Amino acid sequence: MAASVEILLPNGLRYNQPTGLFIDNQYIPGSGDDFTVLNPSLDEPIITLQGASEQDVNTAVKAARRAFEGTWSGFPALERGNLLLKLSELIHRDRELLASIDALDNGKPYSVALDVDINASCNVFKYYAGAADKICGQTIETTPVKLAYVLQEPMGVCGQIIPWNYPFMMLAWKVAPALACGNAVVLKPAEQTPLSALYFGKLVAEAGFPPGVVNIITGLGSVAGKVLAEHMDVDKIAFTGSTETGRAIMRAAASNLKNITLECGGKNPSLVFDDADLDQAVKWCHTGIMSNQGQVCISTSRIYVQESVYESFLEKFVEVTKDHRRIGDPFHDNTWQGPQISKSQYDKIMWYIDQGKQEGARLLHGGVKHGDTGYFIEPTIFADTTEDMKIVREEIFGPVAVISKFSTVEEVMAKANDSCYGLAAAIFTENIGKAHRVARKLQSGMVFVNSSSDSHFGIPFGGYKSSGIGRELGQYALQAYTQSKAVHVNLGQKL
Known part of the structure; x- marks a missing residue:
C-alpha cells in the first residue's frame, strides 16, 4: 500500500494526500522517478510524489483491460449511471476540500475553484449519469428481406491526459463521458497539479466502482504520458494541452491507430x-x-x-x-x-x-x-x-x-x-x-x-485547425467515446 502524507491547507482544512498511483481501486507505490509538486504562490514544495514507470503504466492498462472485459462490460447502463451519480454526490460532499487542493497546487483563487471548477464538475458527472442509459443505436430500413441496425459500443481502454489549468474540471470532462459509455480509464494528470486527481481515486473506490475501471497514474508527461499514448493496448487517447504536445500525442497514437480526441491551443x-x-x-x-x-x-x-x-x-x-x-x-x-x-x-x-x-x-x-x-x-x-x-x-x-x-x-x-x-x-x-x-x-x-x-x-467544446480534433461535452462526447457497429441481418433472401 502506497503511503499518504497529511497536508494542512492554508484555510485550515486537513487531509491525507496519497503519494503513489491509484490502480485497481488501491494506492500502490510508483516505481518511476519521484517528483515534487510546488505551491506557485510561494515557490515552495508542497509534497513529493512517486511517478509512474513504463512498467506501472503497463500495470494500469492491464487493470483497465481486465475491468473492461470483465465486470464492467456486464454492468447495466442504468447501474453505470447510478455510480456516476454517486460520484457527483461525493464530489459535492468534498467540494470545499477539492477546491482547496486545486487552489494550493494550481494557484487559482479558492472561490473560483469552488464556484466554477468543482461545482461544474458535479454537474458534468450528473449529466453523464443521466446519459448512461440513453446511448442508443438505430435501425435502418433497406429492403423488405433485410434488417440493419447500428450499435453504439464503448471504445475499450481510454488513456486520458489532462492539463494543469483546470485540474479537477478537466478530469470530470474526460472521465465522466468515458465511464457513461462503458469504457475503462487510465488517467494521467499534469505533473504540476496531480493532487486532486489522486484524491479522486478515494471517491471512485467509495462510490463502488469495480477495481480497474478508473486508474490514475502520475509522473512526467515525457515518461508516463508518452508510454500511455504509445501503448498498444490502449484503444483511445484523449488529450487537452498545448498544440505542440498534441502533435506529439497524435504521432504516438499512430502506434495502433488509436482513436484520438485533442483539445489544444488557441489565439482567440x-x-x-x-x-x-x-x-x-x-x-x-x-x-x-x-x-x-x-x-x-x-x-x-x-x-x-x-x-x-x-x-x-x-x-x-x-x-x-x-x-x-x-x-x-x-x-x-x-x-x-x-x-x-x-x-x-x-x-x-x-x-x-x-x-x-x-x-x-x-x-x-x-x-x-x-x-x-x-x-x-x-x-x-x-x-x-x-x-x-x-x-x-x-x-x-x-x-x-x-x-x-x-x-x-x-x-x-x-x-x-x-x-x-x-x-x-x-x-x-x-x-x-x-x-x-x-x-x-x-x-x-x-x-x-x-x-x-x-x-x-x-x-460541444472544441476547435478548428490546429486547435484540435473532436469535441468534448454534451452528446458529442458520447460520440467520442463510442464506436458504431453495423449489423446486417438476412431475413430470408435466398441465393
Missing part, C-alpha cells in the same frame, strides 16, 4: 464593433483574457476594436484592469487573480512581454512581476499591435491582452481568421443580424456573442 479574437454596448464589451473582454490568470485555452487575447470607439475602449479597458479585484493569495476572499502555474510558465510569459515591447507595441498597463514571492504577473495590456508581432500570432497563455483597431467588417474578419488556431471567438454588437452573419464566417469551433469564455456541460 474578440471583435468589438462600434454599435456594441461598450461598457459591457470592456468587462467581458477583460474577463475573457484575464480570468484564471490568462491560463485558458479559450481566452480571447486578441482584441480588435472598431476605430471610432478604439481610444474610448482602451481607456475603459485600462481602468477596469486597474480597478479589478486583487491579485494575491488564492485563499483570500477578495482575490481574483492568482499566480502563474510555474517558474517556466512565468518566464515564458515575461519573454513574450519583452518581445511585445521590442516589436513596438504600446504598453498601457502591467508587464512586470507582482509582489515579492511566487509567480505573479501584473495583468498586461498592449495596444496598437500589428498582425506580424509574436504577441499577436502566438499563444501566450497568460494575462496579456493585445489590442488593435479595424475599420470594416471585411478587414476584421480577415484578421480574426488569419491564425493557425480556431478554437473560440467573441463578437460584441447590438446588431443581431451582424452578430449571426459574422459568427457564421468565423473559423472557430465556438463563438460567444456579447460574452466570453462560455462553456456548459451540454454544449
Whole structure:
C-alpha cells in the first residue's frame, strides 16, 4: 500500500494526500522517478510524489483491460449511471476540500475553484449519469428481406491526459463521458497539479466502482504520458494541452491507430464593433483574457476594436484592469487573480512581454512581476499591435491582452481568421443580424456573442485547425467515446 502524507491547507482544512498511483481501486507505490509538486504562490514544495514507470503504466492498462472485459462490460447502463451519480454526490460532499487542493497546487483563487471548477464538475458527472442509459443505436430500413441496425459500443481502454489549468474540471470532462459509455480509464494528470486527481481515486473506490475501471497514474508527461499514448493496448487517447504536445500525442497514437480526441491551443479574437454596448464589451473582454490568470485555452487575447470607439475602449479597458479585484493569495476572499502555474510558465510569459515591447507595441498597463514571492504577473495590456508581432500570432497563455483597431467588417474578419488556431471567438454588437452573419464566417469551433469564455456541460467544446480534433461535452462526447457497429441481418433472401 502506497503511503499518504497529511497536508494542512492554508484555510485550515486537513487531509491525507496519497503519494503513489491509484490502480485497481488501491494506492500502490510508483516505481518511476519521484517528483515534487510546488505551491506557485510561494515557490515552495508542497509534497513529493512517486511517478509512474513504463512498467506501472503497463500495470494500469492491464487493470483497465481486465475491468473492461470483465465486470464492467456486464454492468447495466442504468447501474453505470447510478455510480456516476454517486460520484457527483461525493464530489459535492468534498467540494470545499477539492477546491482547496486545486487552489494550493494550481494557484487559482479558492472561490473560483469552488464556484466554477468543482461545482461544474458535479454537474458534468450528473449529466453523464443521466446519459448512461440513453446511448442508443438505430435501425435502418433497406429492403423488405433485410434488417440493419447500428450499435453504439464503448471504445475499450481510454488513456486520458489532462492539463494543469483546470485540474479537477478537466478530469470530470474526460472521465465522466468515458465511464457513461462503458469504457475503462487510465488517467494521467499534469505533473504540476496531480493532487486532486489522486484524491479522486478515494471517491471512485467509495462510490463502488469495480477495481480497474478508473486508474490514475502520475509522473512526467515525457515518461508516463508518452508510454500511455504509445501503448498498444490502449484503444483511445484523449488529450487537452498545448498544440505542440498534441502533435506529439497524435504521432504516438499512430502506434495502433488509436482513436484520438485533442483539445489544444488557441489565439482567440474578440471583435468589438462600434454599435456594441461598450461598457459591457470592456468587462467581458477583460474577463475573457484575464480570468484564471490568462491560463485558458479559450481566452480571447486578441482584441480588435472598431476605430471610432478604439481610444474610448482602451481607456475603459485600462481602468477596469486597474480597478479589478486583487491579485494575491488564492485563499483570500477578495482575490481574483492568482499566480502563474510555474517558474517556466512565468518566464515564458515575461519573454513574450519583452518581445511585445521590442516589436513596438504600446504598453498601457502591467508587464512586470507582482509582489515579492511566487509567480505573479501584473495583468498586461498592449495596444496598437500589428498582425506580424509574436504577441499577436502566438499563444501566450497568460494575462496579456493585445489590442488593435479595424475599420470594416471585411478587414476584421480577415484578421480574426488569419491564425493557425480556431478554437473560440467573441463578437460584441447590438446588431443581431451582424452578430449571426459574422459568427457564421468565423473559423472557430465556438463563438460567444456579447460574452466570453462560455462553456456548459451540454454544449460541444472544441476547435478548428490546429486547435484540435473532436469535441468534448454534451452528446458529442458520447460520440467520442463510442464506436458504431453495423449489423446486417438476412431475413430470408435466398441465393
